[in-house]
Amino acid sequence: MTRWYGRLPLRSRLAMLVGLAVAVAVALSAAACWLVTRDRLTGQLDDTLSSVTDEANVAKLYAYCQGQPQPYAPTPYTIRLITATGAVCHDPDKPRIPVQRADVLVAERHQTSSVRTVRDANGTEMRVYDRSAEDTDGNRLAISIATPMGQVTQPLNQLALVLLVVAGVGVLGAAYAGLWVAESGLKPVDRLTDAVEHVARTEDLAVRIPVDGEDEIARLSRSFNSMTSALAASRDLQQQLIADAGHELRTPLTSLRTNIDLLVRSEQSGRPIPPADKAALLESVKAQMGELAALIGDLQELSRPARGQAAVEVVALHDIVGTALARVRLRGPSLTLTADLDPWYVRAEPAGLERAVVNLLDNAVKFSPAGGSVEVRLTGGELTVRDHGPGISPDELPHVFERFWRSPSARSLPGSGLGLSIVARTAEQAGGAVRLRSAELGGTEAVLTLPGAPTPPPDVPRAQSPQGPPE
Numbered sequence: 412m413t414r415w416y417g418r419l420p421l422r423s424r425l426a427m428l429v430g431l432a433v434a435v436a437v438a439l440s441a442a443a444c445w446l447v448t449r450d451r452l453t454g455q456l457d458d459t460l461s462s463v464t465d466e467a468n469v470a471k472l473y474a475y476c477q478g479q480p481q482p483y484a485p486t487p488y489t490i491r492l493i494t495a496t497g498a499v500c501h502d503p504d505k506p507r508i509p510v511q512r513a514d515v516l517v518a519e520r521h522q523t524s525s526v527r528t529v530r531d532a533n534g535t536e537m538r539v540y541d542r543s544a545e546d547t548d549g550n551r552l553a554i555s556i557a558t559p560m561g562q563v564t565q566p567l568n569q570l571a572l573v574l575l576v577v578a579g580v581g582v583l584g585a586a587y588a589g590l591w592v593a594e595s596g597l598k599p600v601d602r603l604t605d606a607v608e609h610v611a612r613t614e615d616l617a618v619r620i621p622v623d624g625e626d627e628i629a630r631l632s633r634s635f636n637s638m639t640s641a642l643a644a645s646r647d648l649q650q651q652l653i654a655d656a657g658h659e660l661r662t663p664l665t666s667l668r669t670n671i672d673l674l675v676r677s678e679q680s681g682r683p684i685p686p687a688d689k690a691a692l693l694e695s696v697k698a699q700m701g702e703l704a705a706l707i708g709d710l711q712e713l714s715r716p717a718r719g720q721a722a723v724e725v726v727a728l729h730d731i732v733g734t735a736l737a738r739v740r741l742r743g744p745s746l747t748l749t750a751d752l753d754p755w756y757v758r759a760e761p762a763g764l765e766r767a768v769v770n771l772l773d774n775a776v777k778f779s780p781a782g783g784s785v786e787v788r789l790t791g792g793e794l795t796v797r798d799h800g801p802g803i804s805p806d807e808l809p810h811v812f813e814r815f816w817r818s819p820s821a822r823s824l825p826g827s828g829l830g831l832s833i834v835a836r837t838a839e840q841a842g843g844a845v846r847l848r849s850a851e852l853g854g855t856e857a858v859l860t861l862p863g864a865p866t867p868p869p870d871v872p873r874a875q876s877p878q879g880p881p882e
Contacts (some may be wrong), residue, residue: 422593429589441574460540476500491555518553536560616643743776757863767837
């Protein structure tokens, strides 16, 4: 049964559930209505029987039972006289009703009255009401007044038939209403399903679902639209990255191939290249290979997904800056690097944060003139790297963190144009930000801001602040 139900379409299941719920509600309402009506009609009948006196017929029936028959007036009720010994004097013109224990108890005055339903000699249901009384000699007896239950059962049967018809019509109407509700309610789901199937079939991420309202289906449609927008943006960025990477790789590869071709032709033709030219050629090949390796490393860093909270730990930013300064000093031996580092602890991925700091310092070293200086300052979670190079024009500042973007003045210098993009991504993952601005008296200031604290959490040992590099 469960397996069969699970194979039904959703709209059919909804229609069945609506129809079943309405059927149960109608059935319960009809049963309650029938029971209440029965109790009310039976109560009214009992009140009628308890109010019947008919003393004249009771006296004539008593005289009849004493052997003194008198004219007996017709009555709709069946009257009996029951003694404490169980003897009964019955209306001679009505079917007999058997004496029961309840009749004797009323005659014995163990009960003042009783009411119940019994069947007479003809099988007719009778409602019987007994009350205690005394005869003219003071003997205890019970006067029993009975009437057919037809005046209750007939209206009840008619009511049951009406309720059955109404319930049937209600269930059928509920089934049709359930189908209509299912069709109307699932139209947005059908549109969403069609859109998902269209995307799966055509990979067209530009499709959007119209959103109307604030219900769950509208929220689902908005989520789907947001998802397709994010996927489309991700695919565009991926395609742009591939195109930009191919463009950037083409230049060093072309130069590398040209230099290698010169070396190969020199060997094949037997015409050696002068030693000085050959050394310069090999140095160029080495530099181009290093440029390719750096570009591939930057691409791998940008394409690497976020490592999540498992890779994040509390790190001393001042330690990382000190280590990065030691590495960068080897790349600019003619420059003077000064540092003023206050303790600052952040939550970040250590290797990625160190790479970002190295990229900031490399950028400053690359644009600094020979014999120049680079000032590094860390205070209050703000790392400032200031160089004294040519600076960046205001119209170029909005593009410095774009992938593969390089200013016209820097295109002759080594680099891939990905370093600052990596810095921006690392800062965002650590909850911070990075920006570049023109410094006073020339040069550029790079400011990396990361949330943290000057002291580590209690469970992290305090690291000793490194000494700044000598000026």
